[in-house]
Amino acid sequence: MGFTNGFRRSTRTLALLSALTLSLAAAACSSGSSESPAAQPTTVPQPDPDKPAVLLVHGAFADGSSWGGVVEQLQRKGFRVTTAAVPLRGLEYDSAYIRGILDAMPGKTLLVGHSYGGAVITNAAAGSPKAAGLVYVAAFAPDQGESLGELDGRFGGPATKITLPQTVPGSPAPELVIDTAKFPEYFAQDVPPVRAAVLAAGQRPISVAAFTETTGAPAWRTLPSWYLVAADDRMIPPAGQREMAARAKATVTEHAGSHAIAVSHPETVVTVIDQAAGTLR
Secondary structure: OHHHHHHHHHHHHHHHHHHHHHHHHHHHHHHHHHHOOOOOOOOOOOOOOOOOEEEEEOOOOOOHHHHHHHHHHHHHOOOOEEEEOOOOOOHHHHHHHHHHHHHOOOOOEEEEEEOHHHHHHHHHOOOOOOEEEEEEEOOOOOOOOOOHHHHHHHHOOOHHHHEEEEOOOOOOOOEEEEOOOOHHHHHOOOOOHHHHHHHHHOOOOEEOHHHHOOOOOOHHHOOOEEEEEEOOOOOOOHHHHHHHHHHOOOEEEEEOOOOOHHHHOHHHHHHHHHHHHHHHO
């Protein structure tokens, strides 16, 4: 009898605990949904065939993940997006690599380059029937015969002051990285410190050849161009960005932001890309 009564009491206790757990879970779900301004979409829209494809080309000391927020918003708008993984082995090599990706794109493509990636698209898109236009995001837009080292010196950039040589056994060429202690201050001062530290830790080294090799005939001479000037950039001084945008006859948008403006203000980058795509229709 004692066992039976104890079993019944245990059963009732478990039932009460179960009901309480379900009630708390329902309350948590209700609270969570009330705090969210809008439910996140569960599906990605199909690409709009009337929009050009978008090829995103990252810069030095970075990788494709820096475009994460931009990619998400572009896909929601119906863009077919490809994020390239730039080898960072030198301007000639990297431009040929990106040209191969461009040639394989399904149709007309808008190339978007950040920082060093701007120099890459300037060379990769030259003479390509797939290239519809160029979007520079706080990027180098060199003219024929110019090197990025030359431009950094002319604009008063900090590359020679904050980069460190990196020796890797078996590497065919010298490489550079940004001193991780200086990375947040110069590259991403408007990014939350924890996120900036992650970017610094994950930076990819770049061959010195990327700064010494010169540019061929620039694609911006024959393609429509847009330029997003990051007004608080400490890597490529804004005055230098404006100078390059002006000679490329680019449509210019200026917005407050660090060199990592695609991370801190992805919506601004998306707006410029969307405007460019709308002009190309």
